[in-house]
Each structure stands twice: as structure tokens, then as C-alpha cells.
Amino acid sequence: MAFGFLARLRNGLARTARALRDGVSGIFSGASISPSDLDRLEELLITTDMGVANATRIRDSVSDAVRRKRISADPASVLAFVKQDLSAALPTGSSVVNFAPSPPTVIFVVGVNGVGKTTTVGKLAAFFRSRGKSVLVAAADTFRAAAVDQLRIWAERAGTRIILAEQGADPSSVLHNSLDAAIAGGEDVVIVDTAGRLHNKEHLMRELEKMGRVAQRAVPGAPHETLLVLDAATGQNALVQARTFSGILPLTGLVLAKLDGTAKGGIALAIYDEIKVPVKFIGVGEQVDDLAEFFPRDYVDALFSESPADSGC
Ligand SMILES: Nc1nc2c(ncn2[C@@H]2O[C@H](COP(=O)(O)OP(=O)(O)OP(=O)(O)O)[C@@H](O)[C@H]2O)c(=O)[nH]1
Numbered sequence: 001m002a003f004g005f006l007a008r009l010r011n012g013l014a015r016t017a018r019a020l021r022d023g024v025s026g027i028f029s030g031a032s033i034s035p036s037d038l039d040r041l042e043e044l045l046i047t048t049d050m051g052v053a054n055a056t057r058i059r060d061s062v063s064d065a066v067r068r069k070r071i072s073a074d075p076a077s078v079l080a081f082v083k084q085d086l087s088a089a090l091p092t093g094s095s096v097v098n099f100a101p102s103p104p105t106v107i108f109v110v111g112v113n114g115v116g117k118t119t120t121v122g123k124l125a126a127f128f129r130s131r132g133k134s135v136l137v138a139a140a141d142t143f144r145a146a147a148v149d150q151l152r153i154w155a156e157r158a159g160t161r162i163i164l165a166e167q168g169a170d171p172s173s174v175l176h177n178s179l180d181a182a183i184a185g186g187e188d189v190v191i192v193d194t195a196g197r198l199h200n201k202e203h204l205m206r207e208l209e210k211m212g213r214v215a216q217r218a219v220p221g222a223p224h225e226t227l228l229v230l231d232a233a234t235g236q237n238a239l240v241q242a243r244t245f246s247g248i249l250p251l252t253g254l255v256l257a258k259l260d261g262t263a264k265g266g267i268a269l270a271i272y273d274e275i276k277v278p279v280k281f282i283g284v285g286e287q288v289d290d291l292a293e294f295f296p297r298d299y300v301d302a303l304f305s306e307s308p309a310d311s312g313c
């Protein structure tokens with residue numbers, strides 16, 4: 001691994017961090033703070049997609065802190081204050097993966113088309129492999145022609161077994177075969193790639209429900225995780241998807257993919273506030289190890305760091 005986890009996270013969030021730093025430097029001159037400065041701060045925070053509630057709370061507490069002379073009006077003090085405010089609102093630990101009491105642990109990876117499901121399945125496979133687990137991936141996206149080949153390449157990269165299917169096969173039968181193979185082979189984790197697009201939303205949801213029943217019959221308590229992948233670059237739209245899916249499927253966690261390509265990294269914080277499902281992983285690139293467990297405090301640190309990209313690394 002070229003970078004340690006924190007450097008990777010900082011690199012992934014560099015665009016958001018830079019937008020915050022440059023924005024705050026452009027607003028606060030160090031002398032005094034006017035109401036319009038506070039409006040601009042609130043707008044800046046909203047552009048990172050951290051949510052209106054967070055942005056308004058921070059505006060008010062910055063205003064209050066300056067009035068009480070607890071902080072001065074220079075950019076560094078304001079940034080440090082905002083960071084502290086956000087950190088205080090977050091839990092310290094990460095939400096860990098729910099492992100089955102006895103293997104295999106079954107993980108469904110769901111989401112609308114193009115958000116990064118298949119890539120996440122590949123990265124998750126490598127993540128569990130690197131922690132000494134044996135992994136089998138199930139190519140249950142039988143809807144899209146190239147999906148199986150794409151997943152096969154990821155399985156090779158991650159060094160895991162894969163159960164393939166013909167295009168158009170029943171996803172539930174692929175799942176069934178995969179679970180049989182995992183039980184017979186004593187695999188620790190089965191990660192199931194699913195289709196993002198079926199004929200319509202009802203069809204997609206029915207298919208996922210059916211897969212849930214098939215998993216439950218084969219392995220007690222399965223699926224142990226149903227992870228919804230969201231494309232961080234879609235900002236508020238990701239929130240809408242999270243609300244829709246969580247109303248239909250019992251989600252156990254979220255994966256925020258493509259954080260590296262966006263200055264809207266605040267979305268992880270808005271999701272924390274609004275959706276009662278924890279973010280468990282974040283995707284910060286297209287390589288096999290560009291996946292990290294989500295630790296909220298580290299995340300906020302990275303949002304306010306001078307990124308490695310800036311220091312020429
Ligand atoms: N920069 C970046 N690109 C990503 C990340 N995750 C996925 N991608 C890219 O996003 C595109 C779509 O990813 P897929 O994994 O195919 O998405 P999907 O949800 O499986 O798509 P469908 O199967 O068509 O629904 C690919 O070009 C990926 O390389 C990420 O964390 N960062």
C-alpha cells in the first residue's frame with residue numbers, strides 16, 4: 001500500500017478540504033465578523049453538502065464564540081472551531097461489520113446503477129482477504145451484459161473465488177449456488193453483487209427481497225449485512241436514495257463511494273444526521289485498496305487537514 005490509511009483518506013478528501021480552507025480564508029480577514037461573513041460561511045458549509053442543519057448550527061456557534069471573544073476572526077481559528085464543533089457531534093468509534101456467529105457471513109451490496117457497487121464488492125473482497133478471511137463473491141448482477149466480466153477481474157485482483165452466471169440468469173439461483181459453494185468450501189464471507197437497474201424500481205425491490213429469502217433459507221440470519229452504495233458526488237441525491245432504500249430494505253450500513261472525486265465530502269456528515277443507518281465504508285478511488293472503514297473523527301480530521309496532495313506527495 002503506497003499510503004497509510006490516514007494519508008489515503010486525506011488524499012481522498014483533498015478537494016473538499018481545499019474548498020473549505022480557501023472558502024474560509026476568503027471570508028474571514030482577522031478583524032471582525034459581519035452578519036454577511038456568517039452568511040457566506042453558512043453557504044460555504046452547505047456547498048460541501050454537510051447539510052443545512054449542521055451549517056446553521058455552526059454559523060450560530062461561530063457567531064456566539066466570536067461575540068464572547070472565545071475565538072478571533074482569523075481563518076485558522078474559525079477552521080479549528082468548525083472542526084471541533086463537527087467532531088463533538090460525532091461518535092468516536094466506527095460501526096463494525098456484523099459477522100455471522102458461524103460462517104459464512106453474507107453481505108449484499110445494493111444501490112442504483114453506476115454508483116460503484118461492483119467496484120465496492122471487489123474492494124471489500126480485498127479488505128476481508130487482507131484481514132485473513134476467505135471470501136467468495138457472487139455475480140448476482142445478471143442484468144447487465146458486462147457485469148460478470150467486470151466482477152471476474154475484481155475477484156482476480158482480490159484473489160477470491162467467484163461464482164458466475166449467464167447473463168439473464170435468475171440472480172437468486174446464482175446466489176443459491178454461491179451460498180452452497182461457500183458452505184461446502186468453508187468460506188468466511190460471501191459478498192453479493194446485485195443489479196442496479198432492472199425493468200423498474202418495484203422489480204428491483206422484489207428481486208432483492210427474493211434474494212433475502214433465499215439467503216435466509218440457506219444461512220440463518222443472512223444477509224448479515226445489506227450495504228447500500230451511494231455516489232458521494234451526487235450530494236443530496238445520495239441522501240434521497242438512502243431514504244428510499246432504507247424505506248424498502250432493512251439496510252445495515254452505507255458505503256460512500258467516489259469521495260475522492262468531489263468537493264462535497266460533507267455529505268457523510270449529513271447522512272449521519274439524517275439517516276439512521278451508519279456509514280461503514282468509504283471509497284476513495286478506483287484501486288483495489290481504495291476502501292476504508294469509516295471512522296467519523298478521522299473523517300473530520302481529514303476534512304480539515306492540509307492534504308498530502310498540497311504538500312507535493
Ligand atoms: N474515483 C472513484 N471512482 C469509483 C469509485 N468507486 C467506483 N468508481 C467508478 O465508478 C464507475 C462505476 O462503478 P461500478 O462499480 O461499475 O458501479 P455499479 O454500481 O456496479 O454499476 P452498475 O452495475 O452498472 O449498476 C466505475 O468507472 C468505477 O471505476 C471510487 O471510490 N472512486
Ligand SMILES: [Mg+2]
Nearest residue numbers: 117118141147
Ligand atoms: Mg455493477
